[in-house]
Amino acid sequence: MSKTPPAKPVEQDARIGVYVCHCGLNIAQSVDCTKIAQDIAEVDGVIISKDIVYACSEPGQQAIKQDIIDNGLDRLVIASCSPRLHEPTFKKMAEAAGVNPYMVDMANLREQCSWVHMNDRDNATAKAETLVNMAIARVRQLEPLYEDTLPLTQKTLVIGGGIAGIQAALDLADSGYDVTLVEKNASIGGIMAQIDKTFPTMDCSI
């Protein structure tokens, strides 16, 4: 068996992995995820480009992690839902596979594409591809960052002494945390204290 030396990875070049998530049919019904993944595979620096049914699922994350390890990926584009939802998920996933969590970017193909251009598959697909390319441009420029830790005061301020404020204060205090409970009236109790019987069990409120 002849041994051919593997192509040398160029250290300074970005090694990007791109994952286009179907989110079941949430994205895939308005966006041609497979086509995008194929097109993106040709982009310079993209080592892997795949479409994936649920990127956030356990098998989805496992597959991405394995790709990172097998291919030495150093940055990722996850084209799926809003980063406001799953950015923490994918940051943790990257970290677990040895990639700095700040080397990940998300293209928002669900909230800001498939769900808002539902009957416009061609244009939604074109837009999605542009969004993925924009994210690739961004990840090329990303730099690893490191979180810092700060001291924290283990104490809670509860504003409002109605039933919710009282319950929150008691749960915290019983768990060993100091609480300051601020109430604008002269007594705690709020509106609940004014009520006699409560539904559905008709028991007393105080």
Next chain:
Amino acid sequence: MTDAGRHPRIKLLTLSEVVDVKGYVGNFKVKIIKKARYVDETSCTACGDCAKVCPVVRPDEFNMGLGSRKAIYSPFPQAVPSSYLINAKECLGHNPAVCSKCVEVCAKGCINFHMSDEEIVEEVGTIIVATGLQPYDPTEMDEYGYTRFDNVLTSLEFERLVNASGPTKGSLIRPSDRNHPKSVGFIQCVGSRSATKGGHYCSNICCMNTIKSSFIIKEHYPDVEVKVFYIDIRAFGKGFEDLYTRSRRMGTQYIRGLPGSVEETENGSLRVAVENAATGTLEFHELDMLVLAQGMKPAPSTQRLQEIMGLQLTSDGFYLEAHPKLQPVDAATRGIFFAGCAEGPKDIKEAVTQASAAAMRAIRLMHKGEINTEPITSTIIVEKCKACGKCAEVCPYNAISVDVKAKKPAVVNSAACAGCGTCSAECRFDAISMNHFTDAQLMGQVDTMLAVEPESKILAFACNWCSYAGADYAGVSRLQYPANVHLIRVMCSGRVDEKFIWEGFRQGAPVILVSGCHIGDCHYIDANHWTEKRVERIHKKMEKIGLRPERLQLEWISAAEGIRFAETMRRMERLRQSVTAEEIAETQNILTKL
């Protein structure tokens, strides 16, 4: 209540209001004003001797004005802290020479007219906002005659009337003549589900509260006729439907239709005109007493606290959670949580559940005793810094210090920096790099977006907290808008550098949108003021060099304004269509020459 009052770990501050919140997650500094009680709450035993001699009689708020109290009083028998207080505005003895009868009889000497408001500063790691609700005031619904007719009550007034500890000790009587009513009517959705008066939302609890009230009446006075006028009965919770069925079985009549008018008869009863939607006929009902099932409004302090803490509100005026399903008790600001009706109308069970959840979220954040901070902060590029001091001027957190006189480069305190990026956008010398949102990272997105057919695209910058979230909300609501809109996310609109705009136009963008939180709602205190100033500045320059200023739009879109986002995008598309290929070419020509 008493558990909370005597818990060694709970410091209870009543008659107190939060007036300022500074700092960030883990390290908030809260200023509280505690108003003078004029009675030492630690030594008062609530014996009540003082109130007996007090000559000032006032309506009792706890009993909704159906009873009376003195100027020195305990809010209600089970009050916590169990201490009297003086309403200084009502008290004659504030000048002790005038009265001071209470001082004379107080054996323990608890009363002190010289007490003054106290300012307290608390340092805390997390904050739970549980500011509750305000019952809707139905006075404006003139057709129901509340305040005009004595025997028209709100549900909370009715509650006090049938309460064993209330002004009548639970005896159901009419306010006008103290007779027992033979018939009681309930009108549902008062201030709820209305496009014109109160809120357009369902207040959640009024149906069940009325069903409960019907029970209380029927249990004590089986002969009293009870009629409920409703749109639909929403008995959606565990055990609710059962209670509703039992209420019907006990004889409460449910009449589908909200009354159009209420008139008072000679004997103080009420004549209610209603179109019964089940039969399609106009009916008149004469009732001895009428109860208005008032809806819930956000507490009056909601907006003030929202401004102090930089929180977001829904269009209904309740606090907006970070995510409606996955983070239902978190505020978008880390370290702040919601509990109870502050977040939206809910019943006691739900409020308690949410409060426990909020406590758990707070513990989850605090238990390690330290917190991780995001490294999304600004960095000074020392070689380029000219020590002009602009960055220190614009930083909302005073996180940058510059010694302008000594020409020493700026220094960032990264613990105080919240990462808005306004300094980086305002620096004329490109001497500040905003980590994770660098010029190169953002321009990479602009360049890529405009690389192919730029004339067909809309370039939009959106801040993470409001506008980008508003775009997500449009998505969740499936609001459709043109597919040529491409959003670039920044943490704050204050990050949108002038050069991004010029470069966008130079590369052929027909229109550009900068969007952020409404003025006053900025997640970074007031960084969006600089966005506004910057856009004004660019507009002036555009005019000067011969570009139509309206091609750059500035729009404030909150996280709850999905509709506004979609509408703005449609407007941007109309604007884009007004930009011709020649205009774009000319713009590119002008900007390349500059």
